Amino acid sequence: MVQVPPEIRIRLPQSIVSFNERYAGSVVEGVEQQMRLCIQSAVAHIQSPGCGPFWAMIVERETDRILCGAGNFVVGGKQSWMHGERLAFSLGQTVVNNFVFPYGRYRLVTTAAMCIACYGESLTSGIAEIVAAARGEDVERETPFKEGRLPQDWQGELKRRGILYRPDVLRDESLVPLRQYSTSGGISYFNAGPQT
Numbered sequence: 001m002v003q004v005p006p007e008i009r010i011r012l013p014q015s016i017v018s019f020n021e022r023y024a025g026s027v028v029e030g031v032e033q034q035m036r037l038c039i040q041s042a043v044a045h046i047q048s049p050g051c052g053p054f055w056a057m058i059v060e061r062e063t064d065r066i067l068c069g070a071g072n073f074v075v076g077g078k079q080s081w082m083h084g085e086r087l088a089f090s091l092g093q094t095v096v097n098n099f100v101f102p103y104g105r106y107r108l109v110t111t112a113a114m115c116i117a118c119y120g121e122s123l124t125s126g127i128a129e130i131v132a133a134a135r136g137e138d139v140e141r142e143t144p145f146k147e148g149r150l151p152q153d154w155q156g157e158l159k160r161r162g163i164l165y166r167p168d169v170l171r172d173e174s175l176v177p178l179r180q181y182s183t184s185g186g187i188s189y190f191n192a193g194p195q196t
């Protein structure tokens with residue numbers, strides 16, 4: 001007999017718990033400083049088992065106040081959706097207690113441009129602005145991760161939906177956690193099916 005539980009509960013790794021205890025509600029001025037904190041958090045995050053080399057934060061745009069942060073926990077959480085961005089969306093929406101973020105208010109800061117899964121969710125999350133460091137091509141060059149093929153005009157679609165996209169913020173620095181993860185033998189998995 002198949003046992004399907006009545007709820008899904010996932011214990012988050014200490015790196016995510018500690019980050020939010022320390023930074024949720026804090027003001028970090030400017031997207032570069034916010035990205036620097038994300039990159040530092042990704043580097044710390046991969047020290048824990050089952051944690052991948054990506055980190056994301058939700059930040060209130062008007063005040064630069066951090067709502068929450070999270071890193072990739074796909075392997076440890078045994079959930080294919082637990083990318084840093086999607087976990088940050090989930091934690092943030094839990095905090096604001098709604099299925100979308102209030103229109104115009106929140107920014108996603110992410111150490112790497114969204115994969116196809118996170119791109120899809122960014123369109124429906126209510127996020128108003130996305131700040132990214134590494135490009136998808138950087139991720140695929142520095143690690144075995146595959147980001148999935150985004151729609152041809154994915155940046156245009158963000159714009160049409162009123163989402164401001166700001167690429168390449170601290171792009172060079174964002175390669176550090178990717179390289180460390182690769183050289184440490186971290187587990188990689190694929191977002192887009194069999195790989196060639």
Ligand SMILES: [Zn+2]
Pocket residue numbers: 083084085114115116117118119
């Ligand atoms: Zn993703």
